[in-house]
Amino acid sequence: MDKVIIAENLSLSYKEFETIISKANFSIDAGSFVFITGASGSGKSTLLKSFYGAIEPRAGSLMVGGVKMNRISTGKLNFLRRHVGIVFQDYKLIKEWTIEKNVMLPLIISGYTKDVSGAQVQKLLGHVKLIHQSGKYPPELSGGEQQRVAMARALAHNPILILADEPTGNL
Numbered sequence: 035m036d037k038v039i040i041a042e043n044l045s046l047s048y049k050e051f052e053t054i055i056s057k058a059n060f061s062i063d064a065g066s067f068v069f070i071t072g073a074s075g076s077g078k079s080t081l082l083k084s085f086y087g088a089i090e091p092r093a094g095s096l097m098v099g100g101v102k103m104n105r106i107s108t109g110k111l112n113f114l115r116r117h118v119g120i121v122f123q124d125y126k127l128i129k130e131w132t133i134e135k136n137v138m139l140p141l142i143i144s145g146y147t148k149d150v151s152g153a154q155v156q157k158l159l160g161h162v163k164l165i166h167q168s169g170k171y172p173p174e175l176s177g178g179e180q181q182r183v184a185m186a187r188a189l190a191h192n193p194i195l196i197l198a199d200e201p202t203g204n205l
């Protein structure tokens with residue numbers, strides 16, 4: 035079976051002589067659904083960050099969707115991110131944009147026309163039961179509603195890989 039993520043002796047840290055993740059070896063099959071559990075501060079979000087290139091391997095190797103994440107070029111990273119959906123622990127919604135436009139963001143980046151993306155956004159907002167809130171702005175929504183917007187946005191561009199950091203923490 036195809037592997038969507040392969041880590042070999044993967045070590046991660048924010049500073050040079052610190053270790054958050056130490057020599058991790060694992061692979062994740064395409065099409066599988068995997069939970070990562072661990073105490074607060076143990077490195078779950080850090081590990082997810084390495085999967086979308088927000089932190090580089092300190093040592094070892096990491097492959098995501100067939101792309102090597104060690105010293106990845108900006109071009110390759112942008113390509114990869116167009117195929118990954120991310121639900122951030124702190125949502126990272128754009129406050130100045132309506133809910134509808136927030137969900138549309140991955141489609142805007144991928145260059146879909148407004149007609150196509152509008153229909154897709156309505157479908158996704160329906161899934162997360164937020165059609166009635168689509169014209170509002172993130173600060174006008176409850177924490178759980180904002181989390182549902184983040185989920186809809188992560189699915190908008192039919193990603194090959196969905197990374198969700200505590201996606202139901204407020205639901």
Ligand SMILES: Nc1ncnc2c1ncn2[C@@H]1O[C@H](COP(=O)(O)OP(=O)(O)OP(=O)(O)O)[C@@H](O)[C@H]1O
Nearest residue numbers: 048049054072073074075076077078079080081123
């Ligand atoms: N940007 C950063 N700079 C420096 N250290 C960081 C940074 N982000 C996280 N850390 C540290 O890395 C360690 C792991 O943090 P991480 O956010 O990965 O934990 P977590 O398992 O996701 O925790 P939680 O369950 O609380 O979300 C913590 O000790 C944290 O202080």
Ligand SMILES: [Mg+2]
Nearest residue numbers: 078079123199
């Ligand atoms: Mg975390």
